[in-house]
Structures are given as structure tokens and as C-alpha cells.
């Protein structure tokens with residue numbers, strides 16, 4: 359990430375509320391979420407189930423409307439987009455999901471899956487160019503022999519191969535950003551690395567920006583230069599991935615890292631004293647106040663239940679929201 363280049367995404371104070379059936383209060387799935395994403399970099403979004411990771415991707419894909427905040431893509435607010443603008447935007451910002459099978463049509467060949475975006479987005483001048491272009495794409499994503507693969511149907515491929523087809527689709531369209539929601543978690547461990555390496559190649563060779571949503575800090579460390587840690591819709595800590603893993607500041611980040619098998623653990627000593635009070639994850643609403651982690655935090659103070667701490671800068675690129683670090687101390 360260059361501090362001089364302009365971010366491809368700039369998200370400020372994003373809020374997303376989901377109405378609850380019959381209840382007066384909406385669920386606040388995202389609260390005050392801000393970040394920037396730059397071309398050619400990956401930002402991991404990590405956190406437990408329900409922390410709001412997928413909601414960020416769905417709001418950025420315009421599958422959900424935001425409730426408040428700014429969502430700028432290439433310096434243009436996207437929430438007012440309609441019709442053609444949405445179509446053009448979705449060409450540039452693609453999603454990859456955990457289950458690649460769900461993104462592929464079982465009755466069509468791989469050839470068809472790649473021909474369609476190439477034709478729709480006018481990436482070929484005529485149908486004559488299609489075979490060469492499709493075979494080149496399949497080779498680029500490691501699906502060889504390409505001619506044979508193109509003739510196959512999705513059910514004839516493994517999970518990892520299907521995810522490679524989805525990646526080839528994003529290349530066919532010429533996406534600038536990929537929102538990858540747990541793209542490797544349904545794959546065998548042995549296959550994951552290949553898919554991560556392929557995404558790494560897209561980053562380096564095509565300057566694609568990735569939002570990499572995962573439960574898995576080890577793959578975040580492998581793939582993403584920066585990481586944001588989410589807890590109940592709040593970004594509690596963010597920075598360069600190595601800083602987050604080697605020097606976690608928020609008690610929740612420390613808890614996440616303590617749950618990862620070594621060699622990620624450099625905090626074995628602290629781990630012994632890192633108890634969690636209870637495992638209840640709160641439901642956040644528009645009227646909830648305080649730090650959402652207070653119920654589980656062994657350092658909790660009275661003020662933690664009363665307000666969410668402001669952002670504290672730990673170092674140039676490392677930030678946390680926790681009263682332990684805001685200068686007011688315990």
C-alpha cells in the first residue's frame with residue numbers, strides 16, 4: 359500500500375442495521391466501520407461468526423443498503439448507484455464465496471461460464487476470439503489441460519478447481535476489487551494454499567485489491583498485508599497483519615490469537631492468564647452502548663460499559679479501540 363496513492367475504497371463510519379421481526383430495535387450488524395483499501399493489496403477481515411464480516415462485503419457489493427456512513431469507490435459515493443451504474447460497478451467489484459458450486463450453473467460447461475462475462479463485458483471483439491481467450495484464462499488459473507477443462511461441467515471438477523473457475527471469471531471481467539468471503543474455508547487444507555497463491559498472483563500481476571474475509575488468522579497472515587479485527591460489528595483493532603499477530607493490543611485480538619495453534623502463538627505466557635469471562639456474544643442494537651467485548655473481557659472497567667473507546671494509534675499503521683490504550687488507563 360502506498361501512502362501517496364488514492365484508495366480504491368474509502369469507507370467511513372459505516373453502519374448497517376437489520377430490522378428484527380416484531381422487535382422495536384434493529385440488529386446493528388455494523389457500527390462505525392472505517393477503512394481504506396488500495397489497489398494490489400489484501401486486507402483481511404477476521405472475527406468470529408456474527409461479527410459482521412460478510413455484511414461488510416454485502417454492503418460493498420450493493421447487495422444490502424447501508425444505514426449510514428460513506429462508501430466511496432474511486433472517490434465516488436456508491437450508495438446512490440442504479441441501473442447501468444450498478445452494472446458497471448459490479449464489473450469492477452466482484453465477490454467470491456465460500457461455496458464455489460453456488461456461483462456456477464450446473465447445466466453449463468466451464469467454457470460457457472467464461473464466455474458469458476467475456477461477451478457481456480465486451481472483452482472480446484467477436485465470438486471467434488473466445489476459445490483462445492478462454493483457454494488462456496484457464497491456463498492462467500492453473501486449470502490444465504485448458505481445452506479439456508473448458509468442456510467439463512462444474513460437477514466434474516473438485517472444490518479447489520471450481521474456486522479457480524470463479525477466479526478465472528473475475529479475471530475475465532477484469533475486476534479491480536475482489537471481495538472474497540471465506541474463499542478457501544470449504545477446501546481441503548492441501549488445496550487452500552494453491553488458491554491463495556493464485557489470488558496472490560492476481561494481486562501482484564493484475565493489481566487486484568482483495569478484501570479477504572476469514573476466520574483463519576494463519577491464512578490472513580499468509581495472504582493479507584493488513585488485517586482488521588471485527589467483534590460484534592465493531593472494528594476493534596487494525597493494522598499491518600504482522601503487527602496484529604505479533605503485537606495484538608485488544609483483549610479480543612489476543613483471545614483470537616491464543617486460539618490459533620502454534621507457530622502463530624508468541625503469547626503463550628499471556629495466554630495462561632487470558633481467561634474469558636463468559637462466551638455470550640451480545641446482540642448489538644442501535645441503542646446498545648459501550649464496548650461489545652466488555653462481557654468477556656478480564657480487563658473490563660466501568661467505563662467500558664458506558665461508551666466505546668475512541669481510536670488509539672499504537673504505531674504509524676496500527677490502531678485499536680480499547681480503554682487500556684487510550685491514555686486514561688485503568
Ligand SMILES: Nc1ncnc2c1ncn2[C@@H]1O[C@H](COP(=O)(O)OP(=O)(O)OP(=O)(O)O)[C@@H](O)[C@H]1O
Nearest residue numbers: 376377385387405406407408409410411412413414
Ligand atoms: N439479512 C439479514 N437479516 C438480518 N440480520 C442479518 C442479516 N445478515 C446478517 N445479519 C446479522 O448481522 C450480524 C452479522 O452477520 P454476518 O453474517 O455479517 O457475520 P459474519 O461475521 O460474516 O459471520 P459468519 O462468519 O458466520 O459468516 C449477525 O448478527 C447476523 O445475524
